[in-house]
Amino acid sequence: MRTIYYLIRKEFIQIFRDKFLGRAIFAIPIVQMLILVPAVTFEIKEVRLCIVDKDMTTESRELVGKLVGSTFFKVGHTTFPEREANELLNRDQCDLILQIPAGFGKDIGKGTPTQLMASANAINAMNAQLSWAYLNGVILDYNMNILAREISSRSFSPIPQIEVTNRYWYNELLNYNFYMQPGILGILVLAIGFILAGLNLVKEKEIGTIEQMNVTPVKKYQFILAKIIPFLIIGLIDLALGIAIGILVFNVPFEGSIWLLFLCSTIFLIAVLGLALLISTFSGTQQQFMFTGFFFMIIFILMSGIFTPIESMPVWAQKIDLLNPVVYIMRINRMVMLKGSTFQDIQTEFLALVLYAIATTTLAVNRYRKTA
């Protein structure tokens, strides 16, 4: 035990003696939170809409009026020739074209089915889909209005309608900050520990100090633990900073137990630090570690479910994702923070992380060689 104390002391002295590193490990997560939480959002505001109104009737103007009134759309252009509209789309000066054909108003008056045409710039598929969905919503609403008007003009009784009232649970206002913050928290905790711990061990290999360690009676598990614990502590401090920023700056609610979140993050950190050290036992140089480390980090983060729902991934990808520790902490963070989930609710994820932590640390201790 005393040996580990001396080794950990050494790691802390080295980390904080490096003036840049000593500050960066606390400054980077703060800056990351302040930038990423508000910046990374799926919310679409001001889709630039171009309207080609070939009809110019009361009906078409009413529809355009509805679109102008919506917060999602900004009607930037209204043109007549279709070619000009397409040109605008090509030059990326609008995101969506809505064409109202001549005869639109007349057809509505006659009760014949009528058509509209929308073209979206789908370079960003997600954006295109979302703006199309918004547009569809507005048109549907307009359609309902016509229908209601038609029917009520013929009868005296109000038309029977199913009215759907919706409520968004756990994030009533659909605030994207609330959605992103717990996820970014997980990534922030992952990135700092993973890179620092992995590089630390490889650096000792590069400069050769590890050989001096290997010739001492230090036990393998002591050496690995002494590399995990300092970065675990730093990771947890960063987590506390991240949560504080979430609550103070972005008003993110914290419904669940903060201790539960810290417990889960501790296990998660042990798992990823173990993995980083495992990779570094295979690496001979810092470049090799960075190369392999980034490979894992990018896959972990992009497949974590922070940006895209895991449920929409192909089944094979979901199977691979069972090995992605970030998936579990992402779910735990969101559930504990936004929903107030208790241990019972997250025990599957918790168990997965425990198994992960046991596996990576055991492998790292095993793979670390004191003899060549």
Added chain:
Amino acid sequence: MKNTVISVRNLVKKFGNFIANDNLTFEVYKGEIFGFLGANGAGKTTAIRILSGLSKPTSGEVIVAGFDARKQPEQIKKNIGYMCQKFSLYEDLTVKENIMLYGGIYGMKKQLIRDRTRSLLERLQFEEYGDRLIAALPLGLKQKLAFSVAVLHEPKIVFLDEPTGGVDPITRRQFWEMIYETAARGITVFVTTHYMDEAEYCDRVSIMNEGKIEALDTPAGLKKQYQAGSIEEVFISIARPGKN
């Protein structure tokens, strides 16, 4: 009756097809200064790494401080000190922090570490360097300090792998004085070198060439055997037999 602390019998170490140590057999006795002399690439470092438990022998029997190098390398590590020319201490820690770290790793009590630190710094006339970073010290001081740290826990044997490489003659002389003091305390010193004059300071010298031990005796015995005036002449007649 001599007290054997290192016993090597038919030691072979292969890296693929390359034979780094070819059937080495020798013994080292308690308290002696045993020199391993050889050109670069003769297999000195390979042998010293096996003896200190950093590398496993391909075949042969290696007993160091009563433990088998193949089966009990960690037991050996408790009983030895090791210093290598290439690196040694943490450059971003101070002199005192390095001493504290290694003392702690070898299980020394805090008070003992403090006492030894003080006497060590005094002996080296190093007092004012205690709180300096290793990176800021000149090479000679680093080497002397590394040696002191290697014997801080009073091991049975200390292995020195080319400890005086790149050091000026005065520091080399001081270094050898430290080696003598250490041996006088009963610590066996196993030292590799390619400086011929240093070989003269050893109690016994083995000369390695292309993985084999070609000669092993006291410096005086070697000179007599090869009818040479210095170890350097002995070495040249062994390493380049055709040209002598």
